[in-house]
Amino acid sequence: MLVLVAIAGIWEVLVRFSIADVQFLPAPSEIAAAAQGEIFGGELVGRLIHTVGVTALGWGIASVIGVGLGLLLGLSPTAYRYSMTSFEVTRAIPPITFVPAALLIFGFSLKMELVLVIYGGIWPVLINTIGGVRSIAPELRDVGTMLRLSTPETIRKIVLPAAMPSVVVGLRLGLSLCLVLAVVAEMVGNPEGLGNGLIRARQALQPALMFVYVIAAGLLGVALNAGLRATARAFLPGNALKDVFAS
Amino acid sequence: MAEYECLNLRAEVGSRRGAKRLVLDGVSFEVGAGEFVSIMGRSGVGKTTLLRVLAGLHEPSADSPTSDCMVRFSDEAVAGPPEGVSLVFQDYTSSLLPWRSVARNVELPLEGRLSKADRQVRVTEALEMVGLADRHDAQPFELSGGMQQRVQLARALASRPAALLMDEPFGALDALTKADLEDQLLEIFTATGTTVVFVTHDIEEAVYLSDRVLVLDGSPAKIVAEIPVESPRPRTQMHTRESPEFLRARHRVHEVIFGTE
Ligand SMILES: Nc1ncnc2c1ncn2[C@@H]1O[C@H](COP(=O)(O)OP(=O)(O)OP(=O)(O)O)[C@@H](O)[C@H]1O
Ligand SMILES: [Mg+2]
Numbered sequence: 001m002l003v004l005v006a007i008a009g010i011w012e013v014l015v016r017f018s019i020a021d022v023q024f025l026p027a028p029s030e031i032a033a034a035a036q037g038e039i040f041g042g043e044l045v046g047r048l049i050h051t052v053g054v055t056a057l058g059w060g061i062a063s064v065i066g067v068g069l070g071l072l073l074g075l076s077p078t079a080y081r082y083s084m085t086s087f088e089v090t091r092a093i094p095p096i097t098f099v100p101a102a103l104l105i106f107g108f109s110l111k112m113e114l115v116l117v118i119y120g121g122i123w124p125v126l127i128n129t130i131g132g133v134r135s136i137a138p139e140l141r142d143v144g145t146m147l148r149l150s151t152p153e154t155i156r157k158i159v160l161p162a163a164m165p166s167v168v169v170g171l172r173l174g175l176s177l178c179l180v181l182a183v184v185a186e187m188v189g190n191p192e193g194l195g196n197g198l199i200r201a202r203q204a205l206q207p208a209l210m211f212v213y214v215i216a217a218g219l220l221g222v223a224l225n226a227g228l229r230a231t232a233r234a235f236l237p238g239n240a241l242k243d244v245f246a247s
Numbered sequence: 248m249a250e251y252e253c254l255n256l257r258a259e260v261g262s263r264r265g266a267k268r269l270v271l272d273g274v275s276f277e278v279g280a281g282e283f284v285s286i287m288g289r290s291g292v293g294k295t296t297l298l299r300v301l302a303g304l305h306e307p308s309a310d311s312p313t314s315d316c317m318v319r320f321s322d323e324a325v326a327g328p329p330e331g332v333s334l335v336f337q338d339y340t341s342s343l344l345p346w347r348s349v350a351r352n353v354e355l356p357l358e359g360r361l362s363k364a365d366r367q368v369r370v371t372e373a374l375e376m377v378g379l380a381d382r383h384d385a386q387p388f389e390l391s392g393g394m395q396q397r398v399q400l401a402r403a404l405a406s407r408p409a410a411l412l413m414d415e416p417f418g419a420l421d422a423l424t425k426a427d428l429e430d431q432l433l434e435i436f437t438a439t440g441t442t443v444v445f446v447t448h449d450i451e452e453a454v455y456l457s458d459r460v461l462v463l464d465g466s467p468a469k470i471v472a473e474i475p476v477e478s479p480r481p482r483t484q485m486h487t488r489e490s491p492e493f494l495r496a497r498h499r500v501h502e503v504i505f506g507t508e
Pocket of ligand 2: 295296337415
């Protein structure tokens with residue numbers, strides 16, 4: 001926190017006294033003023049709600065698909081063998097490269113944004129769920145078999161809790177990625193949300209406003225991560241999560 | 248009356264696609280109801296494999312030339328884990344559920360079978376039997392190795408099994424804890440009348456605990472000797488280990504395993 005204040009102070013001094021003569025670089029004080037205007041009289045709140053909504057919805061859908069598919073692939077060696085090569089290839093393509101394709105197919109729309117967010121968000125969840133399930137100690141699986149648990153019981157009582165730390169890592173990576181993709185989609189495709197606000201500010205030659213949106217997106221990322229952490233804490237025992245949020 | 252019957256058992260291990268290795272061939276023995284039988288043999292001989300077959304976790308080899316291969320528990324062919332059989336795993340660290348408390352681990356086999364109140368009674372009873380009644384709410388990782396193995400034993404006992412299969416359960420414990428747990432197991436064995444099949448590579452332990460010691464040897468392995476232990480019960484660490492019956496049985500097992508010098 002102190003470091004941030006120091007950086008802002010130095011930045012302010014550099015810009016004020018034209019030591020760093022960079023065109024269109026606003027001083028922190030200007031950004032603060034712009035932020036105040038945008039929050040109380042402008043579009044920031046509406047745009048923020050849009051981006052949060054799309055990110056959360058897309059991430060939720062991606063997580064359900066990712067965990068479900070991950071359980072299936074992690075538990076069935078046959079399904080794993082048949083699909084892993086094609087997954088590896090598909091996964092290697094950065095989701096951002098699908099932006100033009102999504103734009104062509106879905107046009108400038110909410111659908112385009114959601115599809116992109118969901119597609120990108122599935123991967124980390126899927127890969128980490130598969131990894132988590134496949135690394136469960138064979139003894140633990142035998143415990144379930146010995147107790148003659150049904151498949152749903154085994155998944156609920158043994159597989160999911162055992163894989164949970166790994167799944168939560170996936171959910172967390174997925175959430176960050178979903179936010180990135182939502183903002184990118186808003187910048188080039190769906191004309192709403194923080195990403196679009198950023199582009200608008202640039203087009204209007206309002207650098208201070210642009211930085212307001214940059215900071216808003218950053219703070220949103222921090223807030224989403226903190227929210228996820230709190231939720232995970234509430235639902236999982238402390239020891240299972242120790243290393244999940246360490247990084 | 249025989250509880251477990253095993254006739255000409257053949258078992259292979261190996262991955263589904265990789266090379267299979269015949270580990271057990273022609274293993275035949277019986278275990279009577281309420282009997283305590285130990286299975287001994289050198290490392291890698293196939294003790295765990297045999298116990299997993301008895302537990303219904305490992306299928307006997309199907310392509311037997313003699314088709315009389317048979318494993319039965321209380322007069323029914325073993326296909327999958329039989330009702331009334333509990334297994335205590337060698338490695339307690341990976342067989343307890345670390346996200347559940349001690350009591351909830353012990354409760355696991357009872358869920359969906361008994362009412363909440365009945366489950367509480369059984370859990371308390373099982374934890375008392377292993378001397379852990381006061382660690383009801385502890386998490387497994389807060390306990391010592393010996394205590395964790397007791398929790399596993401309590402979990403196996405909670406369903407009041409007819410037969411208890413144990414795979415080197417005290418192998419990783421220090422000598423004092425081991426002696427302690429051996430006596431506790433004998434007490435439980437006497438009190439419950441459970442049949443026990445106990446795998447170990449500790450000769451003293453096998454003789455101290457068992458009515459009979461079976462020795463597994465060869466590759467593929469079969470039962471090469473069967474040594475009865477005549478020491479009377481109840482047994483105590485000090486007296487039993489000095490009794491002539493104990494010494495005679497120990498001598499016999501030594502002879503079988505290491506040959507006569
Ligand atoms: N999954 C597996 N794949 C290939 N070989 C295996 C597998 N499991 C066991 N084996 C082999 O089968 C043989 C018997 O193994 P098993 O675990 O039954 O021995 P054990 O008598 O229990 O040994 P220990 O006393 O060390 O526990 C060993 O030689 C081992 O190498
Ligand atoms: Mg073994």
